[in-house]
Amino acid sequence: MIKSGIDQDALVKMFAEATAKQSETLGSAVREATLKALQERELTLENIRKVLKTVTQAASTGTAQNPAGSMDVEQLLGKAFAGMDAALLQTVEAQRKALAQFVNQGVDVQDKHMKSALANLEQMENVFFTTVSRATRETGDSLRAPWQHVLDAMKLKGTDTGAQASVSVEQLLAQAQAALRDGRANGVHAARAMMDSYAALVSGVLIGMSDALQPEAVPDSGRSRKTQAQA
Incomplete structure (x- = not known):
């Protein structure tokens, strides 16, 4: 069954049949399925x-449906979360690229749409945690505790999505200040008009990212906040 652009039956089958040794492929599969669905809207x-x-x-x-033991169940759910995180990381980069275009054209960061x-970019991690947490409430009793362990661990560590979103906002604000100093205001009226269709523009950027469906190393700026703090 296809729902929200996701082939649910395929994902269900993959998780139901996965073993601990095969779990490494789950993260990539979830990433690709999530990213593909996001690209289509x-x-x-x-x-x-x-x-x-x-x-x-x-x-x-x-x-x-997987006959694995409790420790393996938590590992499987962790791979699902990691795959979604990797897909959202791509959407953060797509949003950063789109917003950078507006900033370069002189759109003020105080503009309503900007x-x-x-704000939406900044709260991506919160949206991620809240949505997954609410979805897990509809699961069976046997999965609530493992899901909670996964979420608690990731809240402590911090997601790549959240780390990159914070860095992106900081970069955009710095870019806006530089544009203001340079007196850059070319095309500002056209840019403001484009902001009205911002969501569609970001979708186009996401689709156009040449490496969107290819595994890639997470950039330094996308490391978890805990890792950054220890560096």
Whole structure:
């Protein structure tokens, strides 16, 4: 069954049949499925929530059917979360690239649409945790504790999505200050008009990223906040 652009049956089957040794491939599969679904719609918070909920439910259903022991169950769910995190990391970069275009054209960060876009980018990690947490409430009793362990561990560590979103906002604000100093205001009216269709523009950027469906190393700026703090 296809829901929110996700082939739920395929994901359910994959998690139901996965062994501990095969779990490494799950993260990549979840990443690709999540990213593909996000590419097929406007990148609004509502659509992001729908995709994350669908992926979480499919992973939960499949894991519940898997005969693995409790430790393996937590590992499977952790791979599902990691795959979604990797996909969201790509959407953060797509948003950064789109917003950078507006900043370069002189759109003020205090502009209503720009402020909203920056706020949405900044709360990506919170949206991620909240959506997955709510979706897990609909799972069976046997999965609630393992899911909670996964979420608690990731909240302590911090997601790559959250770390990169924070860095992106800082970069955009610094870029805006530089543009203001340079008196850069070319095309500002056209840019403001484009902001009205911002979600569609970001979707286009995400689709156009040449490495969108290829595994890649997480950039230094995308490391977890805990890792950065220890550096």
